Amino acid sequence: MNKKSIDDYSNLANYYYTQGNLNEAITHFEKIAALNPHEYKVFQSIGVLNYLLGNLKDAEKNFKKAISHDHNNTEALYGLGNVFLKQREIFLAITAFLRCLNIDLLMDKAKRKLDECYLTLNKNLLNNTEYFDPFSESYLSSVYNIRPLKKNITAEKNRYNNQTTNGYFACNDGRTCSFCNGVLDGPIVKDLLKCNTCGIYRKQLFPSKEVVREQLKGFMLSACFDKVREASRLRDAKYQVSILEKHSKPGKLFDVGAAAGFFMKIANDHDWIVDGNEISANAILWCKEKYGLDIRYGFLEEINLPKNYYDAVVLWHSLEHVFNPQLTLDICKEILRLNGLLLIAVPNKYGHDLSKYYEELHFFEFNLNGLHWWLQSYGFEPLEIIVIDHEEIPQINLLYKKSNIH
Missing domain, CATH: 3.40.50.150 (Vaccinia Virus protein VP39)
Known part of the structure; x- marks a missing residue:
């Protein structure tokens, strides 16, 4: 398919958008995406239109596609943050808007949305009202199959109190995250491993207690x-x-x-x-x-x-x-x-x-x-x-x- 055909689809998509026929506009933008799957702005446009129609899951999927092609796409990140906010996934929305500001500190609309997130979050927490928490145990268990790890506190005390090895030692958990049982990737930054599920970083090697005691005594x-x-x-x-x-x-x-x-x-x-x-x-x-x-x-x-x-x-x-x-x-x-x-x-x-x-x-x-x-x-x-x-x-x-x- 030649460039003229892509331009035709683009003109039709914009025409249907100006006429208020958002579903037809999405159909033509999707045809462009099929011809040129690396054009991130098309996915961004599809995301915006789905958001306007209330199709939040489709909007989320397309904003994420746009971001995967350009990690610094603040407009797609902003759109994704709005989707999360609409879905009451407040912590995810905060993450998206903070990412926008990390890229562009002067993005005022992201600042306003971030304020809205904090206001909503603290109002819900402080008033003890019920709200959807995307990081609750039940949600994470059902969606990501995460389970909290229950450890024997006495055994753990003995394990760490008996740690007298000089130098450095590898954590006994290996490549398994001790927080959520996810898989640790990396090192990502220097000697930091990152859990591909909960996102927490952990050092690859730990100093022994005796080393730390010596380093910090003064x-x-x-x-x-x-x-x-x-x-x-x-x-x-x-x-x-x-x-x-x-x-x-x-x-x-x-x-x-x-x-x-x-x-x-x-x-x-x-x-x-x-x-x-x-x-x-x-x-x-x-x-x-x-x-x-x-x-x-x-x-x-x-x-x-x-x-x-x-x-x-x-x-x-x-x-x-x-x-x-x-x-x-x-x-x-x-x-x-x-x-x-x-x-x-x-x-x-x-x-x-x-x-x-x-x-x-x-x-x-x-x-x-x-x-x-x-x-x-x-x-x-x-x-x-x-x-x-x-x-x-x-x-x-x-x-x-x-x-x-x-």
């Missing part, structure tokens, strides 16, 4: 020596504490990987009874001298903590550093009282950011979708989810409560 954050950075850390901690206090009055709090105690200091100022752990001896000493607070020395799984005791457990940029997030979450759930709060902050890296901001001691890199489902599979109910994408390294703040579902 570690100090720059905020310990720089008053401006210390003030910034304390402001951030105050914001995090304010998230907790929207849902709970001050009580007993445990800070996992407390570093130099910035979070503990602010929480203590707000009348929380604070506790925490850290493996940097210097950071522990600095906190004691500067803020008068005691931090326990050691990895979380090495410390004996009371069960059903704490009103809040905080993982403030520490979950990405732990050897075994499953074990960490098991312990957090074990020490929290019923309806106790779990506050997590993690980087939200993707694409070029993974390489640009690669960190040797980040054993995992998370995303909103995979992390949200994983937490729910452990019996945590979402209260508030905040995506902060205006900073140099985007991050996610998540607040959940321990329920009696599992």
